[in-house]
Amino acid sequence: RQVLRKTSVEKRIVIISPFRNAERYLQTHCESIDQQDYDNYLHIMINDASDDGSADVLKKFENDQRIIIDNVVRKGCIANQLHVISKHCKRGDIVMLLDGDDFLVSNNSIFNYYNEVYHQGFRFTYGSCWSLADGIPLIAQDYPVEVKKERTYRDHLFNWKIPYTHLRTCAAEYFWDIPTSRFKDDDGNYITSGADNPLFYELIEKVEWQRIKAVKEIFCYYNDLNPLNDYKVNSEEQNINANRSYEKIPLIENNTTMNETKKILIAIPTNAGIEPDTFRSIYNMSVPEGYETHFEFFYGYQIDQIRNLIADWAKKFDYLFSIDSDIIVPKDALTKMLSYNKDAVSGVYIQRFHDKQTSELYYLKDGRHLNYQTNELPQNSVIEVDAFGLGCALIKSEVFKNIDYPHFVYSSALDHSQTLSEDVYFCMKAKENRFKLYADTSIICDHIGKHNFKVGSMMASEEKEALEVKKLTYDIEGDNLYSTSNDQKTLLLENCNDASLDILIPQHLIEFPKCIRIDSRKKELEILNGSTLVLEKCEEVVVRILNDQPDTDNILQHLVDMEFKLISKVENEFDKDYYFSRL
Missing domain, CATH: 3.90.550.40 (Spore Coat Polysaccharide Biosynthesis Protein SpsA; Chain A)
Structure with missing residues (x-):
């Protein structure tokens, strides 16, 4: 086993871990991250609408270096990965893709290893892992130099077509301009299985060939024992989507070629x-x-x-x-x-x-x-x-x-x-x-x-800071907008549900609220879709939803996507109050 000492400034490592119904493996997964002798990392776990005890397990592992996102609607692995990378990653970050049912080996210097690799100039790494089902090492294969120079990765197939790729890392900036159409089906929906292959090719084709490294050291366990593994429960969809990734795609669009910078x-x-x-x-x-x-x-x-x-x-x-x-x-x-x-x-x-x-x-x-x-x-x-x-x-x-x-x-x-x-x-x-x-x-x-x-706000930043001492709340009740401050409730606007809050508030009001409460008779999703700017400045959201309302999951997921976390739920006779707080 290779053991490394810290010799370079720690780059931030962002570990992206989507999962669904993985309660049996989450403790081992989190402990394998927490064992690392490394300070500058962020672990983002995406619970993709699990219906087992996963959420309860994760409560034990909440800390300042771990963000836990609880999806209400299942989105699929690739949709979750791309979403959190766009929201949480910045230039210079090392993105590490580790599924929630997989885990690192017992070695506290793994993050230090990758930090050194990136300080050496590498920007994309793949492999190697240990198969739990077969009890054998799966060592990442190198591509021939000619293939790397010509970027003909899709033409060069190994025994399993794609090389062994777990554990995979890449510099964050290479994710930002990948066309999302690569990961969608014919109806425009994100695929929910088999996205590892197309993502691998999209990234490796973007990175300069000298900056790609096949890691031979085994750093993670691949949990192919999990009965919910995609190749066991979604094998047909996985194979279809994986096979599509071998089709040749122009490497650079918009009239730009690799040889013409x-x-x-x-x-x-x-x-x-x-x-x-x-x-x-x-x-x-x-x-x-x-x-x-x-x-x-x-x-x-x-x-x-x-x-x-x-x-x-x-x-x-x-x-x-x-x-x-x-x-x-x-x-x-x-x-x-x-x-x-x-x-x-x-x-x-x-x-x-x-x-x-x-x-x-x-x-x-x-x-x-x-x-x-x-x-x-x-x-x-x-x-x-x-x-x-x-x-x-x-x-x-x-x-x-x-x-x-x-x-x-x-x-x-x-x-x-x-x-x-x-x-x-x-x-x-x-x-x-x-x-x-x-x-x-x-x-x-x-x-x-x-x-x-700022566009959408007529208030100077110094004035905002002075006003933010108060906790201003806007209540949307039916078609009317009220403000509540210091226990005083005031009618601000009548019949306002046909207009976006992002337009109404900068035009007619002075302050952006710290809290929004919505009770709008089945117009919640419409209001939220028109409130992106307001929600970005908000700390708390309370939504009252009728018990039989068909779009409930979409409303809750919209708030999760806007970086809010569901804190509590209060059930009433005819409706439920959902309390969200910003992550």
């Missing part, structure tokens, strides 16, 4: 510096395989002059990703924008007004460019616009190459409404040259100033 200039114009949160958001941003980024900031006081310099630089790259020095971009912004393959696409952020939700997206009316208000924009949509600000915008270099200099001109006027910004000037020239401009309303950016201006 696209280059992106990330450019920030500034006359002072860069906000730390802006830089942090760029550093944490996901960059898809097949692209490389080059970061530069451009200093000066005349904004159109700086942007013209950036445009000249951009001609040497494939894309310009323009980010203002006071904009915080989401982690998946670049990945989303590239996937659309548009001439130019922008995210959404608002101007720095306390009393307005004015976006930097424009439509043309009577010869004038007018700003969209955020409540005029469709949610989670890619829309064509007439102009946008360049605070968060991805533009193909062909746009700059086909527009005459100057690309940007700022024209001031005494009447500010007559001012023509350099951003709008550029967009006008782009459209004159038949380029189309788009915005993705799911890419929500913060705009930093003296206050932090």
Whole structure:
């Protein structure tokens, strides 16, 4: 047995452990994790709607390094894995996939081993394990170098087609832009069995061949004794889905090949510096395989002059990703924008007004460019616009190459409404040259100033912090919205159930609630679907659901997916109250 000493800074290891009806194995599983001589790890266990005593077993193993998610509706292994990775993992994390009925061998240096492997530059590992059913080692096989260089893994089959892959790890960022369609059936539902194979191929094809390692050391027990193992109870579905994974799939989509790396200039114009949160958001941003980024900031006081310099630089790259020095971009912004393959696409952020939700997206009316208000924009949509600000915008270099200099001109006027910004000037020239401009309303950016201006909220961050001392509760009763604070109940809005809370609260109210109570006569799921922003800021949710309500499980699962945990349930004669708290 190989024993390792700690020699490097501990990278965070995130162990993802989905399971269903595994109460017999959970204690051994958790103890094998807890034995590790390693501090920087997070263990996420997903109870996939078990109907045995699994939940009771796990209560003994709750601690600060373990998150337990209790699904109400069964989702399947791959859906659970991808969901928690997108919610909890960040760039630089080592993701370890260990099913809840499997467990590590008695060796407290396993996490240290993988930490050293990743410090050596590896980004994907697979194998080896001990078969409990056969009592034999299953040692991971290496691929030939030619196969690795050409990434023809699906063509090179071993005795069991795929190599022995337990225990499997991968750097978190390789999961972020995998098309979820790879793991769905013809009806668009996630497959519930046989996803190990397609996930293995999706990851190994993304990672540079020199960064892939077949681990020969046995670090886990493969529990093929479990009578609920997929190959025993879902063998037909497992074989169908596994066999599909051997079909050849283009490695990189959107006109990108493995031999042609696209280059992106990330450019920030500034006359002072860069906000730390802006830089942090760029550093944490996901960059898809097949692209490389080059970061530069451009200093000066005349904004159109700086942007013209950036445009000249951009001609040497494939894309310009323009980010203002006071904009915080989401982690998946670049990945989303590239996937659309548009001439130019922008995210959404608002101007720095306390009393307005004015976006930097424009439509043309009577010869004038007018700003969209955020409540005029469709949610989670890619829309064509007439102009946008360049605070968060991805533009193909062909746009700059086909527009005459100057690309940007700022024209001031005494009447500010007559001012023509350099951003709008550029967009006008782009459209004159038949380029189309788009915005993705799911890419929500913060705009930093003296206050932090957020889309969907008109309150500055300092004001919010002062108000959060109170525990404000919003009660949705029937079609009306009430607030409860300091035992005072006040009617806020009547007949509001036809509108989204994410729109109603920023428009009409001052504060986001710490708690929401919903008693809305079978409209609960509709309300929750329109309350993503509000729920993200909320700590507690109480939902009253009728006893015979058919969509009960979907309502409860929606809250689980929003990172809430069911704490208690109170049964009444005609309904039940479900109490949720944020994880």
